[in-house]
Amino acid sequence: ITEDLDWQQDSTTLFAAWQSDDTYEIVYYEYSFGTAQGDSNIVAWIDNGTSTDATVTGLSLTNGTTYYVNIRAYDMAENQSMMVSSNGLTIDFTAPEIGEVSDGSGTDINLSNDAANASANWTGFVDSLSGIELYEYALGSTSGSNDIIDWTDNGTSTSVLEHSGLSLQHAEQYYFSVRATDLVENISAVASSDGYVIDIYPGPPTFVSMTFDTAAELLSLTEDRVVDIVLSEPSVSMEYALSSILPVNDVSSLSNDSIQINLTAPFASLDTLQFSISNLTDMVGLDSSYAFTIYTRTQADYNDDGVIDVTDLATFSTAWTSADYSLELGPVTGTVPHLVPTPDNVYDLRDIMTLARMWHWSNNTPSLLLANINQYGPQLDIQQSGKILEIALTEDVVSGQVLVIYDPTKLAIENTIDLLNQNEIQFKSHFKEAGNLLIEKAFLTDIQEKHISLETNSLDEEDSYISIQYTFLDQFKNVIAQGFMSQKVIAVPDEFALHQNYPNPFNPVTTIHYDIPEETHVNLIVYDILGREVKMLLNQTEQPGYKSIRWNGRNNAGQEISAGMYFYRLETTGFVKVHKMVLLK
Structure with a gap:
């Protein structure tokens, strides 16, 4: 058997071929097919003549079964050769199983x-x-x-x-x-x-750039703003959310590899806009989430330093006088500090009131500390008239700040009401228990005399000292003068008074106390019981204050007087008072 096959796909046909080495003349061959060598249970023995191949069709072969062909030869004398069988042909008509x-x-x-x-x-x-x-x-x-x-x-x-x-x-x-x-x-x-x-872009979408520097920039209160965000790759969807203290008009959109957020003014002062971009999904389904915060500017804090102070007052004063409406503050709605401005291109009392409300909010602290500033410019010109301390300012002052530190157990400062009009604005932040008074003032015109006044009141009838830190600016916000000084405050009474001498009775010296609330001429005279003048103690002009004088029991001639009852009389403009005293020997 030649060209031996082991496997066959066809289940209807069997084919066999063979060759012989017999030197005798072969008359014919017989073949059969069976499921075992020598078996003829599939095809019975068939005379094939001298042909050395055979094909049987029309079969119904079984998959996985091995079939054998058997061959035998006959010579002219009908001698039969030994039977020869193939090594088998297996039927395989099923395809491989997939993995x-x-x-x-x-x-x-x-x-x-x-x-x-x-x-x-x-x-x-x-x-x-x-x-x-x-x-x-x-x-x-x-x-x-x-x-x-x-x-x-x-x-x-x-x-x-x-x-x-x-x-x-x-x-x-x-x-x-x-x-x-x-x-x-x-x-x-x-x-x-x-x-x-x-996915030619690694990972989920990321923020590449944004047209708002959240670390260094604040959102204008009166200007619309467009925030553009460039993404690392094209994206197909996102979930957008914005939360804020007061409502914000906003529209967001996603376009290929960018996000645009349109914010419509006005915005609330000192608002916190918290943006959330979640489920930002790229074209292959990868998603990411991002959050960022934008802070709005603080109304009236022109230089964005977090404090509304003398520098901001100077900016407002200059804007007022030059009609620079880009710096206008009012009118506003809402509550401090989250005011919402709607400027009307008119500087009026509403702008001043907005500045006042924000100034008081900014300076509402119970402890004001002296700053470490360098002395510059002229020393303050401070004069006391009665209970009033007058700080005179030069003509080029546009705004000023005065911080007064005092001992609240010894001194009270009374004037704590703001001054608001078309010519000047003055704000005061007063914490009496801490002994702190902050005054900031801006002049809106140059027609008035420029000064800052403090009304004082002694609590212990003793002179005291206050510490004053000051800064004054011109229209260009240049420092005209700044520094620190200590100022004596003379204790001034509210009204005229004559007090009982001490000691009384006395020998030979006693002290008489009297109160002078204003500059005036004063007569203080000692009389005997017959009304005769014994001693002229005072006959002069006196400055305001709590006063005292000692008398040594001698008359105008310098002689010692006798023991007894005497009267002392204080007389000033519109005031007369008499007390008695006793001299012992």
């Missing part, structure tokens, strides 16, 4: 950033009969298709690494398909991967 296909060179991948090369591997393909002869793979844009890579012979290798020369598209999904062919060319069904997506 699983994984995208990538190892563990199954869902994403790839390589658009030029593709890899796959597979396991679990089985053919229990003739065995797998070769694998073929294909790549398509749908499961089982081959529109990207046509069916390609891969031999018996169970992987394809970096099939090159491709032009795969970002965000598109691709599927590897594999089929197996066994030894008799039975072709398996097609097994396809679950697909992978080309």
